[in-house]
Amino acid sequence: MSRSLAGKAAIAGIGQTEFSKASGRSELQLACESIKSALDDAGLAPRDVDGMVTFTMDSSEECEVARNLGIPALRYFSRTTYGGGGSCAVVMHAAMAVATGAADVVVCWRAFNERSGMRFGGAAMQGASMLPPFLDMYGPYGLLTPASWVAMQARRYMHEYGATNEHFGRIAVVDRKHAANNPGAWFYQRPITLEDHQSSRWIVEPVLRLLDCCQESDGGVAVVVTTPERARDLKQKPAVIRAAAQGAYDDGEMCTSYYRDDVAGLPEMAVVGNKLWKDSGLKPSDIQTAFLYDHFTPFVLVQLEELGFCKRGEAKDFATVERLSIGGELPINTSGGLLGEAYIHGMNGLTECVRQIRGTSVNQVPGVEHALVTAGTGCPTSGLILGSS
Amino acid sequence: MSERLAPTTTPDTKFFWDALKDGKLLIQRCKGCQTLRHPPRPMCPRCNALTWDTIEASGKGEVYSFVLPRHPRWPWFDETYVVALVQLEEGVRIVSNLNDVDAADVTIGMPVEAYVEHFDNVSLPQFRPRRNA
Ligand SMILES: [Zn+2]
Numbered sequence: 001m002s003r004s005l006a007g008k009a010a011i012a013g014i015g016q017t018e019f020s021k022a023s024g025r026s027e028l029q030l031a032c033e034s035i036k037s038a039l040d041d042a043g044l045a046p047r048d049v050d051g052m053v054t055f056t057m058d059s060s061e062e063c064e065v066a067r068n069l070g071i072p073a074l075r076y077f078s079r080t081t082y083g084g085g086g087s088c089a090v091v092m093h094a095a096m097a098v099a100t101g102a103a104d105v106v107v108c109w110r111a112f113n114e115r116s117g118m119r120f121g122g123a124a125m126q127g128a129s130m131l132p133p134f135l136d137m138y139g140p141y142g143l144l145t146p147a148s149w150v151a152m153q154a155r156r157y158m159h160e161y162g163a164t165n166e167h168f169g170r171i172a173v174v175d176r177k178h179a180a181n182n183p184g185a186w187f188y189q190r191p192i193t194l195e196d197h198q199s200s201r202w203i204v205e206p207v208l209r210l211l212d213c214c215q216e217s218d219g220g221v222a223v224v225v226t227t228p229e230r231a232r233d234l235k236q237k238p239a240v241i242r243a244a245a246q247g248a249y250d251d252g253e254m255c256t257s258y259y260r261d262d263v264a265g266l267p268e269m270a271v272v273g274n275k276l277w278k279d280s281g282l283k284p285s286d287i288q289t290a291f292l293y294d295h296f297t298p299f300v301l302v303q304l305e306e307l308g309f310c311k312r313g314e315a316k317d318f319a320t321v322e323r324l325s326i327g328g329e330l331p332i333n334t335s336g337g338l339l340g341e342a343y344i345h346g347m348n349g350l351t352e353c354v355r356q357i358r359g360t361s362v363n364q365v366p367g368v369e370h371a372l373v374t375a376g377t378g379c380p381t382s383g384l385i386l387g388s389s
Numbered sequence: 390m391s392e393r394l395a396p397t398t399t400p401d402t403k404f405f406w407d408a409l410k411d412g413k414l415l416i417q418r419c420k421g422c423q424t425l426r427h428p429p430r431p432m433c434p435r436c437n438a439l440t441w442d443t444i445e446a447s448g449k450g451e452v453y454s455f456v457l458p459r460h461p462r463w464p465w466f467d468e469t470y471v472v473a474l475v476q477l478e479e480g481v482r483i484v485s486n487l488n489d490v491d492a493a494d495v496t497i498g499m500p501v502e503a504y505v506e507h508f509d510n511v512s513l514p515q516f517r518p519r520r521n522a
Binding site: 121130131132133135136137139140142143145148152153159205207250263 | 394395398465
């Protein structure tokens, strides 16, 4: 018997709230609504749930979520670290729980008011006088936002491989093109051109313009993970876990891994990718569509390289709008991604790949057998390959 | 007023910030295998020794990467400021600011030199283009 998760768990339900800039309700309520929606989608009731996984950053306590939903007993609950880097790890933890029998039905969620509440973009530092210790070596010099942490690394990538901000802009064009066709996306019916991208203001020069940076959003997303056997008896076509992995790498930091010999790569994603290919027995050409975590566009290019869709340094030529859009060879972020749809810490990319497996996306790719999902990059991360069987 | 956001020093990093008050930029050195490391941390990843001393950096280095944060604006910085990742000649890298240079003239590989600036609330290493580079 192979020692991997391949075929041992499936996503049986997906749910979400609306995505907005001001939800007008508590993060706990968003969590409960999204989980109930995912259970309804699966055809399960709260009393069927016996496991939970969320992010360490999530503000909703497991027992509070359980008491609101009416979940009587929990046998397994865990949390994943590194923010958006854990957006696939939540499913991996849930899959391990159902594969081992620790639990039968596990809900995973992320719900926050990241726009109307505590924003990650640095506004919280405006009135600060002291830094959290992880920023000691950066904050005093004005490297205070996720955009700036990522940009320092991406600037080195540009230097080594000749990539430019215009190359990054193609990712934004693809995402917004897909979002334009998604009624649930914040940027529904609002596509952009590369010229729009190039005329947007610098956020961190010469790496990130406004349109290279993901949205800030309020909302919740949840998925239900159970065994493939049970999933097959439920309402939806299961999205089977073909592989799941977390990845961290030597001499890394949360978002400021500047001290390795090679700063231009994302070795955490190589750790994830190598495990995904090994456990699934698949190769990049077996993937019909992917969600590549797009908090900032440059790292989508680096992910294409680390996952083996193209060689190191070649993503600037590989990542064309045509290739990555619907109708192309590898459509990515078909819901519009974190730039176009919403920023729910990566969980909305995961649910889009489930829709692709089901055949129900608004931007459906024909004949999807395998979809690849990644989590937040520049930090320890995670990934999944979902299959139609 | 000239302040910066101050670090929250920990037992692992106190020596680094304290030395800056005396105008010194230190690099941690493992006593087991002599390997230099930055940022400071308690254990040597090469030999796992917990004992260490320090050397004073020459201050000479090169720009390894750099950015100009434009948004949001911060009360501690001018409209244009350069944050650089500097490769010190001793082999370790450090994030700091690059001053006394037009941002348009900054390049990767540019020779730079360190100096210590004493702000009202904290002493920090800063860099400028290396004279007689
Ligand atoms: Zn050592």
